[in-house]
Structure formats: structure tokens, C-alpha cells
Amino acid sequence: MISLYFHIPFCKHRCAYCDFNTYAGQEELIPAYVDALVREIKYVASSSPQRLTVHTIFFGGGTPSLLNPTQYEKIFRAIRDHFDLTDLSDLEASLEANPGTVSFPYLRELRALGFNRLSFGVQSFHPGELRQLERIHDPFDVLEAVTWARRAGFANLNLDLIYGLPEQDPGQWAATVKHAVDLHPEHLSLYALTIEHGTPFGRWVARGLMPIPDPDLAAEMYEWSAEYLEAHGYIQYEISNWAMESGPLSTVHRQPSYACKHNLQTWRNQSYLGFGAGAHGYAAGVRYSNVLRIKTYVDRFHTLPADQLKFPISPAVVNHHRILPREEMQEMMMLGLRLTREGVSAQGFADRFQTRMVDVFGKEIKELVQLGLLEWAGNGSSEVLRLTRHGHLLGNQVFMRFVGD
Numbered sequence: 001m002i003s004l005y006f007h008i009p010f011c012k013h014r015c016a017y018c019d020f021n022t023y024a025g026q027e028e029l030i031p032a033y034v035d036a037l038v039r040e041i042k043y044v045a046s047s048s049p050q051r052l053t054v055h056t057i058f059f060g061g062g063t064p065s066l067l068n069p070t071q072y073e074k075i076f077r078a079i080r081d082h083f084d085l086t087d088l089s090d091l092e093a094s095l096e097a098n099p100g101t102v103s104f105p106y107l108r109e110l111r112a113l114g115f116n117r118l119s120f121g122v123q124s125f126h127p128g129e130l131r132q133l134e135r136i137h138d139p140f141d142v143l144e145a146v147t148w149a150r151r152a153g154f155a156n157l158n159l160d161l162i163y164g165l166p167e168q169d170p171g172q173w174a175a176t177v178k179h180a181v182d183l184h185p186e187h188l189s190l191y192a193l194t195i196e197h198g199t200p201f202g203r204w205v206a207r208g209l210m211p212i213p214d215p216d217l218a219a220e221m222y223e224w225s226a227e228y229l230e231a232h233g234y235i236q237y238e239i240s241n242w243a244m245e246s247g248p249l250s251t252v253h254r255q256p257s258y259a260c261k262h263n264l265q266t267w268r269n270q271s272y273l274g275f276g277a278g279a280h281g282y283a284a285g286v287r288y289s290n291v292l293r294i295k296t297y298v299d300r301f302h303t304l305p306a307d308q309l310k311f312p313i314s315p316a317v318v319n320h321h322r323i324l325p326r327e328e329m330q331e332m333m334m335l336g337l338r339l340t341r342e343g344v345s346a347q348g349f350a351d352r353f354q355t356r357m358v359d360v361f362g363k364e365i366k367e368l369v370q371l372g373l374l375e376w377a378g379n380g381s382s383e384v385l386r387l388t389r390h391g392h393l394l395g396n397q398v399f400m401r402f403v404g405d
């Protein structure tokens with residue numbers, strides 16, 4: 001089964017740390033953008049050799065909560081017209097929402113349309129930190145948004161939080177995590193702030209107007225959070241992600257029931273189609289990305305090329321690359337090792353590539369196991385290679401060993 005990702009590159013204001021492909025002050029282009037998404041869905045689905053079955057749909061951004069329910073209805077109709085959807089009980093339809101942009105009637109309409117998971121970009125419960133990040137919401141907006149989401153019938157909520165801010169006090173971070181847990185979301189994503197070039201944060205740091213966040217302090221915050229969340233019933237399943245389980249977990253490898261199915265698809269190196277400006281996709285062995293600018297993206301669907309492009313390429317694609325078997329193996333390791341419980345299955349690797357993981361990466365695995373960064377867990381057909389607890393903080397160094405060449 002395939003996953004669909006939709007990029008919604010509109011924001012009311014650009015946050016000071018953000019380097020995503022998103023634009024403020026271009027909301028007048030939303031109707032044309034929605035029409036272009038519908039055309040892209042039709043174009044890509046018609047070029048597929050067979051009708052595809054979808055099991056996850058994810059609207060990310062940007063701020064997807066800037067589109068109105070009528071616009072989502074239009075997109076959902078196009079999805080249903082051109083793809084088969086898996087059983088409703090299995091379908092995950094997620095929307096990233098800015099807590100400062102939602103209302104109860106809006107969330108109720110989204111739920112009625114079929115969305116069943118919301119991901120709120122909370123980042124912090126500290127008003128001063130939210131101002132520093134230049135977020136448009138305050139902590140009360142979050143409380144309201146979560147209350148409205150529950151009343152609207154959402155039983156699967158994620159809250160995104162950011163730690164390691166410049167001069168962030170660990171006590172303030174702990175208070176943010178505790179506030180988040182008190183709201184009982186089914187899922188929590190904790191991201192370390194990275195200072196990106198080209199952002200106001202990047203410029204302020206370069207000019208000495210803002211200190212570089214202390215990486216050791218950020219590591220302490222991460223470790224404290226992992227322990228706190230575990231003590232409060234959250235199961236870590238990915239380096240930055242924790243989820244609740246609705247029943248007892250029977251094996252070490254199984255994902256908690258509220259793990260994000262859409263993101264699991266990418267970490268398992270499985271296929272997903274990306275729609276919209278700057279969206280990425282991976283299907284039929286090809287990785288591709290769409291043009292970044294909204295206006296250019298929209299224009300590309302006004303006059304379609306005379307010849308049908310080969311699936312999964314659409315007129316919006318600016319980069320595409322066929323993945324060679326060696327690269328696919330490297331990606332499998334780099335993505336799969338992010339999954340802290342599941343890791344990369346020895347049997348799964350052998351089934352996919354007709355060769356053993358240890359025959360391809362034996363040297364790297366041996367060294368990383370000796371360094372205490374990787375471990376083998378389970379046995380027989382359920383044997384997996386995964387990061388150790390110590391390795392969670394050094395994931396990037398581990399991944400580099402597999403993609404170094």
C-alpha cells in the first residue's frame with residue numbers, strides 16, 4: 001500500500017527558526033494551489049500502471065490548517081476518485097495544525113471529512129520562548145485547540161515540541177514537557193532546534209546577537225525527556241517520537257498502536273507520493289522532488305506536456321533519481337535505524353535484497369556494535385539491528401557510516 005503526502009506551503013508569519021519551504025503573505029494563491037493539487041493527483045494516478053491503494057494521507061507544511069474545509073473536501077474527492085482507500089479502520093489521515101489558526105467548528109468539519117489524526121505545532125508552553133521563536137500562538141491557544149479537537153472527536157493527537165533553544169533553562173523545558181503530558185496526547189514529537197542558514201536565527205547567531213544553543217545541555221534535556229515520557233506511559237519508537245499503546249505490547253519490536261503510520265512508511269523505506277510545491281516522493285524506485293515556488297508549481301499544471309510523463313513523475317517535478325540497489329540498502333539502514341524498537345530486520349533485509357545485511361555492511365556493523373552504538377535484538381527470523389540507548393543521541397554518526405561512500 002502507498003502513502004500520500006501533501007505539502008501546504010502557506011504560513012501567516014514565518015517563524016524565526018524555520019527553513020521549511022513555506023511562504024507568508026501568499027494566501028490569495030490558496031484556491032489556485034488547491035486546483036493544482038487536484039490536477040497533480042489526477043496526473044500522477046493516471047500514469048500509474050495500476051490503481052493504487054492508499055493507507056495513509058498526511059498534510060504537512062507550512063500550515064495546512066490555513067485551508068478551509070471546502071478546499072479539503074475537493075482534495076479528498078480527487079483522492080477517492082483516483083485511488084482506492086484502505087478500510088476506514090486502517091486509514092490514517094493526518095493534518096498538521098497551528099494551534100493559533102483553528103476553531104471548534106473548523107476541527108469538527110475536518111473530522112467529518114475523514115481526518116482522524118491531528119498534529120499540533122506547540123513547540124513550547126513558555127510564552128517567552130514562543131515569542132523568541134516568533135510563533136503566532138500562545139499557551140492558551142494550545143489548551144483550547146486540544147479541548148476543541150477532543151470535542152470534535154479526534155482520538156489521536158500529536159504535539160510537536162522543540163528543545164535546545166538558545167539560553168533555554170532545563171527547568172523551563174521540563175515544564176513544557178509536563179504541560180504536554182498533562183494534556184494526554186497519544187503521540188509526542190520532540191525535536192532539537194537546529195540553527196539554519198538563511199533564517200533570522202542563523203543571521204542573529206552569525207552576528208553574535210544570539211548564542212549558539214549548548215549541545216550538551218540539549219542532550220541532557222533529551223535524556224531527561226526520554227525518562228520522563230517512559231515513566232508516563234509513552235513508548236519511544238523513533239529517535240524523536242513517542243506514542244501511547246492501547247493494549248499490552250507483546251514483543252520488543254512491535255510499534256505502539258499510536259505510532260504515526262505515515263512516518264513509519266518512510267522510515268521503512270516504503271513508497272509514498274508527494275504532492276505540492278517542494279514535496280518529495282519515492283515510488284517505483286524513483287526519488288523525486290517538486291518545484292519549490294507556489295506560483296511556478298501552479299503554472300506547471302496550466303499547460304500540461306503533450307506526452308504523458310512516466311510514473312511517478314509529474315510536470316511539477318524538478319529533480320528525480322532512480323535509486324540503485326546499493327543506495328536502497330544504504331537508505332534502508334539510515335532510515336530503519338531511526339526506529340529505536342523495530343530497527344532493521346535481518347530477515348526483512350534479506351527478503352528485500354536477496355543478500356544478508358552482514359554480508360553488505362559487516363565491517364560497519366561490527367565496529368558500531370563494539371562502540372556500543374548498535375545492538376542485535378531478538379533471534380531467528382525476528383532478529384533486528386537497532387540503536388542502543390547511548391546510540392539514540394549519536395544517530396547521525398551511525399547513519400553516516402552506512403552512507404559514507
Ligand code: SF4
Pocket residue numbers: 010011013014015018019020022061062063098121
Ligand atoms: S508555522 Fe511551521 S512551517 Fe510555518 S513558519 Fe512557523 S515553523 Fe515554519
